Amino acid sequence: MESFRTLIKGWLGKVLLVLFLTPLALVGIEGYFSGSNKADVAKSVNGQDISNKELESATKNYKDQYLSLVKGDESLLNQPVIQQKALDALIARSLLQQQAKKLGISLSDTQIEQMLAQQPSFQENGKFSQKLYENYLRSQGMTNQALIASLRQDHALKMISSTLLDYALVSQSDLHQLANLQTEQRTLHLASIKLDDYKKGLTASTQEIADYYSKHKNEFKQVASVDVDYVVLSPALLPQTNLSITEADLQLAYKAFAEKQQKDAKPEVKHILITTDSRDAAAAKKLADDVYAKIQAGMTFAQAAIQFSEDPGSKAQGGLVDAYAPGIFSADFDNAVKALKSGQISKPVKTQYGYHIIETTAPVASVPSFDAEKSRLTAEVQKTKLANLFSDTVNSLNEMVVGNDSLDAVAQEVKGARVESVNGVTLTTQNPYLGDLSVKAKLFNDDVKNGDRNASSNIQLASGDTVWIKVRNYHAAGVKPLDQATAEVKIKVIEAKAYKAAQAKIAKILADFKTQPAAQVVAKSQVTFEDAGTFARSQGLRRAIERAAFSIPAPTKEGMWSATTAKLPNELVIVAVSNVNTSAANELLADQMAELTKLYQQFRGQQLLEDYTDYLKSQAKIK
Structure with a gap:
């Protein structure tokens, strides 16, 4: 069965990709509500704008997908092609959304509420958790209404697309012919x-x-290539001298460690939230001021939170914000947290959610003893000293290389370092040093294309080594001259x-x-x-x-x-x-025919979706 599946997939195509549905989900919910001005519009589709922010986000997601295929080597990507692919996907998404709306394809409020209630990430002990739901909204910087609107739009898109993708008709004669071709x-x-x-x-x-x-x-035709000399310096090539570790070194390292532990300790943050969901901003501000006055008059912060806070996720805990991190609410909220002293309570602070009264408690860090950390600190200091020796050596050699426009200084000063030469290096070269992204960026930059043949300054490799390069010749991409x-x-x-x-x-x-x-x-x-x-x-x-x-x-x-x-x-x-x-087609098992039918139906569905989107595009006003 597996060999048959491999066979039929190989003929239908290396991968059956849904060319529209995948990118449609790439922009993210915030793309629908980012807003834009005319100067920020990348394309307009029947009057519906696609913002540059949406295009940038979609392009990044495409780019990330392709980077995973080329092991993170950005130099192998064709950026303009990727951006155009992202733009085409956004146009297709917009056209399908508009068509879904025109056809009245939509989910009701009740259906969306049921869908949210059944979402595992919003459930706690098998039941819908308002706290988890609101934490999600805060993390996304969204309102409840905005999320519902985006889900309605997403599912309308999914329904109109799946109608074509999942229900494409395939004839038995086509399947028989395909089976014959595959099994002959x-x-x-x-x-x-x-x-x-x-x-x-x-x-x-x-x-x-x-x-x-x-x-x-x-x-x-030839791709761009260079003939290059290079020399590599590794920390292992340096003599291990003057790297002894003293007690003073360890004490200094421990002091820095203890200070960092104190600095990294997070404060405990509590808040009382008065929202603008059921009142206007002025009424919310007045209520927040009244609550603040009650606290100043003697009511405890915890009592005020339980009685007045409209954040269900924290009010039962006296206003405690679980796992507070900057960015959850707003910059104004974060600035208020930073400005408060331990135990101090802020006046009402306005954010997009309403008004917050905030209390912080100074962080308390638990710092291990010097003896408990001594072994780790010894290794850390040893590593730091070696890194400093390597850095000083690199800086010294760098002056020689650049000053003399020669790589020979490295080989002369460091035993074991050698100048190597390679011809015809391209962006796809798998050399462990010349294939490094930072090196390729230097080998194929505009200066080299325009004639720069000077020895480079040092380039830090991802491995921790350092390399110097000197391009001897640059061969431009294109058709080779006859000579x-x-x-x-x-x-x-x-x-x-x-x-x-x-x-x-x-x-x-x-x-x-x-x-x-x-x-x-x-x-x-x-x-x-x-x-x-x-x-x-x-x-x-x-x-x-x-x-x-x-x-x-x-x-x-x-x-x-x-x-x-x-x-x-x-x-x-x-x-x-x-x-x-040709008799093998008649001997296919039922599950094999089912697999072939499924793959061919996906193939046909994809063709139909592409054709339908092309038709909508031909009727649309895109500018």
Whole structure:
């Protein structure tokens, strides 16, 4: 079953991606309510604006997805293409949302409330938790109304899209034909004709080289590359001298550690919230002032929180904000927390949620003893001293390298360091040093493109090592000039002549296969055929041979072969088919047919969604 699944997925495509639904979810809820002015509009779709903020967010999400595929190497990404893909997705999202609204596709308030109540992240002990829900709203900087509106919009989009994606019709004849294509097995016989014998005595004239180059320039494209010298300095190469650790070093490190523990300790924050949900701002302010006055008159903060606070998540705890962190409420709230002394109570502070009365308690840090930390501090001080030695050495060598425009100083001053040379380094080079993102940024920056050939200053590698580089030559991307490509062109001209000669030599064999029994043709051909075996599509054949094998008709009679040729580097292969078995499609199990139906339905659904969105786009006003 697994091999069949691999087979059919390989034919339908490497990945069946939902090209619209995936990016539609990338912008995030805040994208719907970010607001924009005309100067901030990236595109307008039937009067509905797509802001630059939305485009930036969608582009970042696309970029993050692609970065995961190239192991974080941003230099391998085509940024303009990614941005255009994000913009296309946002336009598609906008068009589908508008169409859903036009068709009246929407969830009711009751349905949304039920959906929220069933969300696991909002449940505690199996029941909906208002506290968890409100904490989520605060973390997102959203109101309840804004979240509901966004969910309604999201689900309308999902419903109109899934109608096409999940219910695409597929005919039984299409499925049968697809099953036949996927399961058809062909018995192959291969004969290899090496071109070396045909190349003997062949030459390429200057005119032939020029003509070939003129007609096949695209064969001589090159990506940008550099020829570069480099030298690497690792901490391990430095002599371990003057790294002894004294008691004074440890005491100083412990003091810094204790101070950091005190600094990092978080204050306990309590608040009383008076919202503007059921009253205007003036009434909320008056009530907050009254509560503040009661506290000043003797009511405890905890009593006031229980009685007056409208934050259900904290009022039962005397106003305590669990796991307070800057940014939960607003900058004004955070500034008030910073300004308060321990035990001090603020006057009402206004935020988007209403008015807060805030109390803080000074943090208390638990600092381990010196003896408990001594072993860890020793290792930390040792590491710091080595890092300082390395940094001082790098700075000293850097002056020599840059001042003399030479990498030799590093090799001369540090035993074990060597200047290395590499030609043809590209953005995809996997060299452990030259493949580093910081190094590639230096190798292919505008200064190098414009002729800078000076030794670089030191570049810190992700591994902790340091490298200096010096570009000798820069080769721009594009078609190689003929003078640089002449050697390659000559090889191709001679190879083309050899292919032509080999094809002429075997033309009679191919012709005979059409009219004579295979055994008779093979016997007189003086070519050795090997029985390659029986194959279906996507089962390990080299691509050129697979294309040839499945492009020719089945043999017309028993004992006959259908034959053609496939070109491989320096080789011409005769590909012959002696038998075609199409009965395997009739032997597919029910679950295999179900899997094929599901994949094909997804494929068709994706096509329909793309076609539908293209239609909406053709009718839309996009500017």
